[in-house]
Amino acid sequence: MNALKRIFGARFVLIGVPYLWLLALFFIPFLIVLKISFSEPAISIPPYSPKLDVSNGLVAFWQQVREFGFENYVFLFEEPLFYRSYLSSLIIAGIATLMTLLIGYPMAYAMARAPRSWRAILLMLVILPFWTSFLIRVYAWIGILKKEGLLNQALLAIGVISEPLTILNTNAAVYIGIVYSYLPFLVLPLYASLERMDDSLLEAAQDLGCTQLKAFWTITFPISLPGVAAGCFLVFIPAVGEFVIPDLLGGSETLMIGRTLWVEFFNNRDWPVASAVAVILLLILVVPIALFQNAQARAEEKVL
Amino acid sequence: MKRSGWFNITSLVFGFSFLYLPILLLVIFSFNESRLVTVWGGFSTKWYREMWQNQGLIDAAWVTLRVGLLSATIATVLGTMAALALSRHKRFAGRTLFSGMIYAPLVMPEVITGLSLLLLFVAIDFARGFWAVTLAHITFTMCFVAVVVQSRLVTFDRSLEEAASDLGCPPARTFFLITLPVIAPAIIAGWMLAFTLSLDDLVIASFTSGPGATTLPMKIYSQVRLGVTPEINAVCSILLALVTTGVLIASYITRTEQRRDQTTN
Numbered sequence A: 001m002n003a004l005k006r007i008f009g010a011r012f013v014l015i016g017v018p019y020l021w022l023l024a025l026f027f028i029p030f031l032i033v034l035k036i037s038f039s040e041p042a043i044s045i046p047p048y049s050p051k052l053d054v055s056n057g058l059v060a061f062w063q064q065v066r067e068f069g070f071e072n073y074v075f076l077f078e079e080p081l082f083y084r085s086y087l088s089s090l091i092i093a094g095i096a097t098l099m100t101l102l103i104g105y106p107m108a109y110a111m112a113r114a115p116r117s118w119r120a121i122l123l124m125l126v127i128l129p130f131w132t133s134f135l136i137r138v139y140a141w142i143g144i145l146k147k148e149g150l151l152n153q154a155l156l157a158i159g160v161i162s163e164p165l166t167i168l169n170t171n172a173a174v175y176i177g178i179v180y181s182y183l184p185f186l187v188l189p190l191y192a193s194l195e196r197m198d199d200s201l202l203e204a205a206q207d208l209g210c211t212q213l214k215a216f217w218t219i220t221f222p223i224s225l226p227g228v229a230a231g232c233f234l235v236f237i238p239a240v241g242e243f244v245i246p247d248l249l250g251g252s253e254t255l256m257i258g259r260t261l262w263v264e265f266f267n268n269r270d271w272p273v274a275s276a277v278a279v280i281l282l283l284i285l286v287v288p289i290a291l292f293q294n295a296q297a298r299a300e301e302k303v304l
Numbered sequence B: 001m002k003r004s005g006w007f008n009i010t011s012l013v014f015g016f017s018f019l020y021l022p023i024l025l026l027v028i029f030s031f032n033e034s035r036l037v038t039v040w041g042g043f044s045t046k047w048y049r050e051m052w053q054n055q056g057l058i059d060a061a062w063v064t065l066r067v068g069l070l071s072a073t074i075a076t077v078l079g080t081m082a083a084l085a086l087s088r089h090k091r092f093a094g095r096t097l098f099s100g101m102i103y104a105p106l107v108m109p110e111v112i113t114g115l116s117l118l119l120l121f122v123a124i125d126f127a128r129g130f131w132a133v134t135l136a137h138i139t140f141t142m143c144f145v146a147v148v149v150q151s152r153l154v155t156f157d158r159s160l161e162e163a164a165s166d167l168g169c170p171p172a173r174t175f176f177l178i179t180l181p182v183i184a185p186a187i188i189a190g191w192m193l194a195f196t197l198s199l200d201d202l203v204i205a206s207f208t209s210g211p212g213a214t215t216l217p218m219k220i221y222s223q224v225r226l227g228v229t230p231e232i233n234a235v236c237s238i239l240l241a242l243v244t245t246g247v248l249i250a251s252y253i254t255r256t257e258q259r260r261d262q263t264t265n
Helices: A002-036 A058-067 A071-078 A080-113 A116-131 A134-145 A150-157 A171-195 A199-207 A212-240 A244-248 A257-267 A271-303 B002-030 B046-053 B055-088 B095-107 B110-123 B130-154 B159-166 B171-200 B203-208 B216-224 B230-264
Strands: none
Touching: A002 A271, A002 B055, A002 B095, A002 B110, A002 B130, A071 A080, A071 A271, A080 A116, A080 A171, A080 A212, A080 A257, A080 A271, A080 B002, A116 A171, A116 B002, A116 B171, A116 B230, A134 A150, A134 A171, A134 A244, A134 B002, A134 B216, A134 B230, A171 A212, A171 A244, A171 B002, A199 A212, A212 A271, A212 B095, A244 A257, A257 A271, A257 B110, A257 B203, A271 B095, A271 B110, B002 B230, B046 B055, B046 B230, B055 B095, B055 B130, B055 B171, B055 B216, B095 B130, B110 B130, B110 B203, B130 B171, B130 B203, B159 B171, B171 B216, B171 B230, B203 B216, B216 B230
16 A cells, blocks of 8 residues: 555656646746737736736636737737738748758758768767757858858859849848758658668669659658658747747848747837737647647657 | 769758858857958957956856756756656546647747746746746756657666566666666756757747846847857857767767667667
8 A cells, every 4th residue: 555655656746746847837828828918008017907816806807807808919910010920920931941841851861871880970960050059050140141241252252243142131041041040950850760761662662663763752752751741840830930030130021920029029018919929829830739749749659 | 873872972061061161150250360250360369368358248158057057957857757757657637738738849939938938927926037047948948858858768678677676676766776777868968958958048038037147148149139240259169169069978978878788788
């Protein structure tokens, strides 16, 4: 009985402590965001009203709840800045994900086909930038892309262009930034799925007279699809809400919702509208996040 | 066969140049004599010397280091517990929500996490600053630790634990003698990941920080907005060198551990 209690105790602590932590600091904060998104901005500390307070009893609580309105959401749909930000975030993230895939797939493929002794080093080379600071890697591109920057100097020197290109502070720079920052996130799961592939399948196809290209499209590519999906989600979802890249590399015409939220919160100090922006962003991302988790859970079971 | 070989080599060379050239240029220009970051004016280490005299920068580095060490350590404990809970207990009430809360922060846009934590701290009247940043960092990094440790637990041979408990070893002892040594490399890797993520975070720290708790990324960001300077290149180069050394040492440890595992099995 005592032993049983101890085992149950251990299980309770093991599950309970991280569970409660995440509930308190990850889940409940979302509920608060949701609540404040229905409030009105006010010049007070904190800058919104009504402030929910259960201490005055349930009737008063219900009174406060009834004061909530959908004004912030209506505002989001009326103000072109917001819906254009959402739309352009999705488009920019989508195009950038495709570009990352176009660069990342050949890399992952070549890594998986490399001699076995090389693979560990190549893998290390992909993982290393992932560990180094995101901010620093984005910053590095400013010096390269700006008007008097290194890229323009190099292109002018070899005579490709006669006038410096304007790349920094345009959407092109944002694409470069996203592809560059998120490339390892796509290459790693893709490499994992390509590396597990059984080479004898390809040999069999070639023995049966299949061309290399056809063998790739009929065998390799379908097998790598779970890796493609995992990688694309890992790039697309965070890229939609990206702040640092559009802020440092983008221009005034670069509309991305992460940056809009930041400006709304820090510059305009409109917490309720910022909360409503976050709620809608989360609603947009719920489907891809659920698909990602599903894929993640399936991958986990596959290993078992 | 030849043609695809060339294609593979080209894509690797192109891909890795793309990944490493910007970082390399950043480091090279930190040794530039000239204040202009894009015109080479001769080799100099003066920006490194200047950096040490910038008290604001040193203070920020100190805050970042303290937040990083503290949050990575607590996140590693919590993340390891979460990984054990997920891989050992296949059913318990609310398991779906639990695993959802583990995987969601991996892809959650930082602005949402940052905003929601800030609103929580405001709602419960918790002062923004060092402790708020630390709590925020524990929360989002523990999920990365959980995923890293869980991937190691998946391949872990449970019969070792069963053998130990059959021989009368109490659960706690079994854990410390059998389980922990096996998953230790993953725990170390998880700690490193949590530490570097904390070191790197700008968005969540900006939301949860208060006066006197400016972290290094916040400091770098505010200076970058004013323009590119070799001094920031120098700070970045030092950070890059530290992280690279750490990762290389950790990967060396993990690899020798794995080799030892393979020879003993």
